[in-house]
Amino acid sequence: MIKLRDICRSFEVGDETVHALDHINLDIAQGEYLSIMGASGSGKSTLLNMLGLLDIPNSGSYQFEDKELTTLSEEKRASFRRDKIGFIFQSFHLIPRLTAAGNLELPLMLMGMSPSERHKLTSEVLEDLGLADRAKHLPKQLSGGQQQRVAIARAMILKPPLLLADEPTGNLDTHSGTEVIKVLEELNASGITLLVVTHDLDLGKRAKRRIKMLDGRIIKDQVQEKPAEKVIL
Amino acid sequence: MRAPDAFHFSWTALTAYPARTTLILLAMSIGVASVIILTSLGEGARQYVKGQFQMLGSNLLIVLPGRTETSGGLPPLLGTSPRDLTIDDALALKRSRSVQYAVPVVVGAAPVSYGSREREIMIYGSGHELTNALELSILKGQFFPADDPRNAVSICVLGETLSQELFQHKNPIGEWVRVGERRFRVIGVLRKKGQSVGMDMSDTAIIPVASAQSLFNIPSLFRIIATSRSKEELGRAEQDIIKVIRQRHDGDDDITVLRQDALIGTFDEILKTLTWAVAGIAAISLIVAGILIMNVMLVSVSQRKAEVGLLKALGAPTHQVMTLFLSEALMLSLAGGLIGLILGLVSAKMINIWIPDFPVQTPLWAIAAALFITIVTGLLFGSIPARQAAKLNPVLALSGK
DSSP states (O other), X not given: OEEEEEXXXXXXXXXXXXXXXXXXXXXXXXXXXXXXXXXXXXXXXXXXXXXXXXXXXXXXXEEETTEEOTTOOHHHHHHHHHHHEEEEOTTOOOOTTSOHHHHHHHHHHHTTOOHHHHHHHHHHHHHHHTOGGGTTOOGGGXXXXXXXXXXXXXXXXXXXXXXXXXXXXXXXXHHHHHHHHHHHHHHHHTTOEEEEEESOHHHHHTSXXXXXXXXXXXXXXXXXXXOOTTOOO | XXXXXXXXXXXXXXXXXXXXXXXXXXXXXXXHHHHHHHHHXXXXXXXXXXXXXXXXXXXXXXXXXSOOOOSSSOOOSSOOOSSOOOHHHHHHHTTSSSEEEEEEEEEEEEXXXXXXXXXXXXXXXXXXXXXXXXXXXXXXXXXXXXXXXXXXOOEEEEOHHHHHHHHTTSOOTTOEEEETTEEEEEEEEEOOOOEETTEEGGGEEEEEHHHHHHHHTOSSOSXXXXXXXXXXXXXXXXXXXXXXXXXXXXXXXXXXXXXXXXXXHHHHHHHHHHHHHHHHHHHHHHHHHHHHHHHHHHHHHHXXXXXXXXXXXXXXXXXXXXXXXXXXXXXXXXXXXXXXXXXXXXXXXXXXXXXXXXXXXXXHHHHHHHHHHHHHHHHHHHHHHHHHHHTSOHHHHHTTO
């Protein structure tokens, strides 16, 4: 599904050039569950942003379902992102003034869906997540786990084939973290490609394929036949 | 993204920061209200002056001694004519077919007294047709009877204000007043009306023109007030007057004829320009409000970077982010404009109630211009922060940097 070839991304920091991604080559198949781990500054978040089309490489090729994305215009990148990629963030990024339902509706609103269709769809999704009674609640009235579940629902409401999660359990307690991981793994089981960027070794080990990065390079790309299912988060 | 959704999204952003929103609305509404109030006052002044002149009749022609090309400016009070205007000139003008009335006028200042009460006022010396020429009406008694204007009769007609000042609640008809060194019997009181080219007719005493010439020791006339038979004949009457006087003055063009409509036109233009000027000054406050919108929106963009990053991550293209922030600025300026419009109109109405004689009128163009400037201000000053938001790097924006 995804082919990265010789992806380079560097930043100028003062007089120095920092190579955040240094000739990255990566193939990701449809339905895979990957974790990307590494120390701070290893380039894992830059890789996630690159895969999510939030950033553009200095050089190299990024193909998604055989379509070259590095040459897309800003407008086309935005619509591709909306249709094909879902994001989950450590700090949830729910808009504080909007209700759970309002936050969930955002991607649908951006694509111009009518209010009646949006309400129908969000109601169904909130029902599935067990958050129907929280639809009118503001983010501050929800627990961390509930907020992250709303954020996951928002990422998945347009059913994108790729889900990118940046430290999805980083701001959650163990119980909420486990719940969130469960939801993500269920989504992966339904065929969605899941890529989790994390510092958390235990969370990383749950993925079938584990990638380790250092100084902008992939230093380890390992497929585990038996992922650590019983790892306690 | 549908337009109602964009406006709803912006609405939630505006209501989430009530203090900030109120501040901008206040600035914008004050700006618009200023434009409305000032233009209403300007337009009111224009209508008032126009009305005052029109009350004297639109067929009016004022004949002044002296050949000065004037089209509405100050009349040549000190004539440069080799020949003065005389009562006979006025009588000659009456013979012209297009001239309906030709009333000789002499003006001077003198004290008018009755008993212990005295008032220093302008005295108008004129003929019996003055009321017809200036469309004046009599409140009490009568005006001068038809007579030869060369007869210096000791009768007078008082303006309403003067009558009240001298006689208070007493009926002045038949009473004798002293004007300068002479005594005149009051035969009538004029009803209050507009000013006659600089003279308040309610605060004057009118005596026969020959009496005035004798009182002030002036052989000539101050002016002749003439009227044409109809508005259409105004031009012809003007030409007839020039022709008749030229013949009487040995072929010299030594008079100036002012037309009432030219005077009205000149004042109208001056006051229109003034109205535009005050509207322009008030519009500056709208620009100040626009700058406030820009500043507050810039702060808003910087506080909502993560939100912009999220919108971009969710697939909002640059133009959509820009539209969202622009619609916020537009809603702010429009709401401020509407509040200001209501404030301005209510204030104008209140001034109208407070000063009923002054016809405060809000011109439609001022309403349209104020709203137009409001929208343009909102879009113009809102576009800078909106563009800044749209250009944010989504990765940095998501991290709030």
